[in-house]
Amino acid sequence: MLKPLGDRVVLKVEKEKEETVGGIVLASNAKEKPQTGKVIAVGDGKMLDNGQKAVPSVKVDDKVLFDKYAGTEVKYDGEDYLIVRDSDIMAIVD
Amino acid sequence: MLKPLGDRVVLKVEKEKEETVGGIVLASNAKEKPQTGKVIAVGDGKMLDNGQKAVPSVKVDDKVLFDKYAGTEVKYDGEDYLIVRDSDIMAIVD
Amino acid sequence: MLKPLGDRVVLKVEKEKEETVGGIVLASNAKEKPQTGKVIAVGDGKMLDNGQKAVPSVKVDDKVLFDKYAGTEVKYDGEDYLIVRDSDIMAIVD
Amino acid sequence: MLKPLGDRVVLKVEKEKEETVGGIVLASNAKEKPQTGKVIAVGDGKMLDNGQKAVPSVKVDDKVLFDKYAGTEVKYDGEDYLIVRDSDIMAIVD
Amino acid sequence: MLKPLGDRVVLKVEKEKEETVGGIVLASNAKEKPQTGKVIAVGDGKMLDNGQKAVPSVKVDDKVLFDKYAGTEVKYDGEDYLIVRDSDIMAIVD
Amino acid sequence: MLKPLGDRVVLKVEKEKEETVGGIVLASNAKEKPQTGKVIAVGDGKMLDNGQKAVPSVKVDDKVLFDKYAGTEVKYDGEDYLIVRDSDIMAIVD
Amino acid sequence: MLKPLGDRVVLKVEKEKEETVGGIVLASNAKEKPQTGKVIAVGDGKMLDNGQKAVPSVKVDDKVLFDKYAGTEVKYDGEDYLIVRDSDIMAIVD
Known part of the structure; x- marks a missing residue:
């Protein structure tokens, strides 16, 4: 098991479906959209100054919205995960 | 539903009407004006050092004024939203 | 009405009269002078760490001196305003 | 009257006499010397974190030594002043 | 013995096996994966502001996941170690 | 008299003797050595956050070791002084 | 005697033996290894915010491991020392 430290969170990223037309990958919008993922494990929380x-x-199990470029990819037991910081998560998608 | 975290706020942006003359898009003023939007959801507030x-x-439901380049665009349920930080909102428009 | 947030202040800027000689705009001094404005609305104050x-x-209604490049221009009800941070105001002119 | 805010101080700068030889302005020393000025008005003091x-x-009325490049020039009532931050003043000259 | 100071941790890095095909080293994935190591010694902990x-x-003896570029390599008693900061460790691998 | 403010210290620098061979100034060592000076006046101390x-x-009267590039040169009453910050002084030489 | 101030530490560096083969200096490893030294004198400790x-x-007399590029070289009484900050010392070598 991966036990994230501090304010880190382990996510299972939901793959973006690349839009294709007749097999051609279409350029996505210029402005990057954030991605969604499911929370797999949560650290103890950020150490405060006090x-x-x-x-x-x-x-x-929260479904969350995070910035596409945040975090570090981790391969563990043949599965890909993303470790992000709590503060990189923008919103919970209910 | 989108539940923003920390000091984040979900906004529905009011579209700027591009001024056109005879179908030609007119270059806007050199100095960027801020934009307005309506508050859709508000996070729990920024974590302080203590x-x-x-x-x-x-x-x-507040109508707010924010910097045009602040925040991250989010598409949710077919609608476009903007997630900004509380501190990027300059004023409430009454 | 514009209700500025946090340490922001809404100002009505006093127009600088451009000095001209025979219709020619004279280059102002190399070192930029600050500008004056009248305080229209004041936020609740800056959130401190505690x-x-x-x-x-x-x-x-205070007449204040601020740095020419501070703040963001806002058009509201056909009037131009400037939103600056409290800390960008250098002095009150009595 | 100019009432400086926070940790700002209004100074009346003592003009440096440019050294000239036969009307030619001599290049001053490579390493910039600080300048002196008289304190005209003092703000309430810097807001601390608490x-x-x-x-x-x-x-x-203190005569002070400050860094030549600190501060902002202000013209007020036909007189030139300099507004510097308290921390830009290096020493009091008794 | 190496006694790390403050928030430093001494790790014994687990060597990555370079994938080769017929003796040719294959370029690893563009996005760097983090590495794992075993904790050998732990400092007293980070000095807080208070x-x-x-x-x-x-x-x-914890097996940890850390960023490949974090830390400083140390040779001690003929063995290679890596000294990283506690905050560079992303997760414990159970 | 020069009364330094805050964490500033007025030093009288001990001149480095340039090593010369037959009148040729020898390039000093590539890695800069710090310089020594005598403390002439000390400020009240640095303002803390509290x-x-x-x-x-x-x-x-302490003889101190400081970084050669720290501080600001001041000419006062025909004498050259250096104003450095308390934190730029590395050691007292007994 | 050299009395280091604040969080500074005076070290006597242990010379690295350059590896040579037949008098040719061999290029050291690309990744710099840290160096060891003996603690000669220790300051009072870092001033905290409170x-x-x-x-x-x-x-x-502690034997310590520090980053090769940390600190400032000092010559005192014909001997070379290195003044580093407490935080630049990575580990004590027992």
Whole structure:
């Protein structure tokens, strides 16, 4: 199991379907859209200046919206995950 | 539903009408004007250094003025939204 | 009405009269001079690290001196305003 | 009257006499020397993180030494002043 | 023995097996994957602003995931180690 | 007299003797050595975030070691001084 | 004697033996290895934001590992020393 540290969150990214027309990959919009993923594991929370830990803002199984370029890709047990910081997650999608 | 995290705010942007003369798009003023939008959802507020959360300065349905280049565009349920930080909102328009 | 947020202040800028000689605009001094304006509206004050708000240092109707390049131009109800941060205002002109 | 805000100080700069030999302006030393000025007005002091204000380190009529490139020139009532931050003043000259 | 200071952690890195085909080293994926290592020694923890020390988030013998470019290589007693900061460790691999 | 403000210290620099061979100035070592000076005057100490002042770490007449490129040269009463910050002084030479 | 200030530490560096083969200096490894030294003197500790001093993490006679490019070389009484900051020391070598 991957146990993220501090304010890190392990996500399973939902693949973007590339739009194609007759097999040709269409250039996506100039302005990048954020991506969605599912929360797999959550760290203990960010260490604050006073030594306490901030409560993470997401929990396991939340579907979240994050910036496409945030985080680090991790391969674990043959699966791809993304480790992002709690603050890189913009919104929970209910 | 989109539930923004921390100091983030979900806005529905009011489209700028491009001024045209005879179908020609006129170059806007050199100095960019800010844009207006309506607040759709508000996060819990920014995490302060002491672990408490700041009270957000806007509420749902406020009409707000924000910098044109702030935030991230989000498509959700076929609608376009903008997620900005509370601090990128300059003023409430009454 | 424009209700500025946080440490922002709405100003009505006093137009600089461009000096001209026979209709020719004279190059102003190399070193930029600050400009003056009248305070139209004042935000609640800057959020401090401890969650409290700083008392703004200007009030409505103050005539103030600010840096020419500070702030964002806003058009509202056909009038031009400037939104600056409290800290960009250098002095009150009595 | 000019009432400086926060940690700002209004100075009346003492003109440097340019050294000339037979009307030719001599290049000053490569390493810039600081300049002196007289304190005309002092702000309330810098806002600290805890919301209190720091006591300014100079008072009206102090003769002070400051960095030549610090501050903003202001013309007021036909007189030139310089507005600097308290922290740009290096020493009081007794 | 190496006794790391502050928020530093001494790791024994697990060598990545370079994939080769017929002796040719294959270019790895464009996006760098993080690496794993075993914790050998842990410092006392990061000095906080209030003078206290943060509790380190890993302990000796933990298998950890860290960014490939983090840390400093150290040779000690004929063995290679890597000294990283606690905050460069992304996750514990159980 | 020069009364330095805050964490500033007035030093009288000890001139480095340039090494010459037959009148030719020899290039000093590539890695710059720090210089020594005598403390002439000390400010009240650096303003801390809580509004208190830090006790300066040097006193008048201390012989100190400082970085060659730190500080600002000041000419006062025909004498050259250097104003440095307390934190630019590396060591006291007993 | 050299009395380092604040979080500074005076080290006596252990010379690296350059590896040579038949008198030719061999290029060291591309990735720089840190160096070791012996602690000669330790400052009072870093001034914290609350005005207190952090306890230094090394003591006189400790053998330490530091980054090769950290610190400032000092010549004193014909001997070469290195002054580094406490935080540049990575580990104590027992």
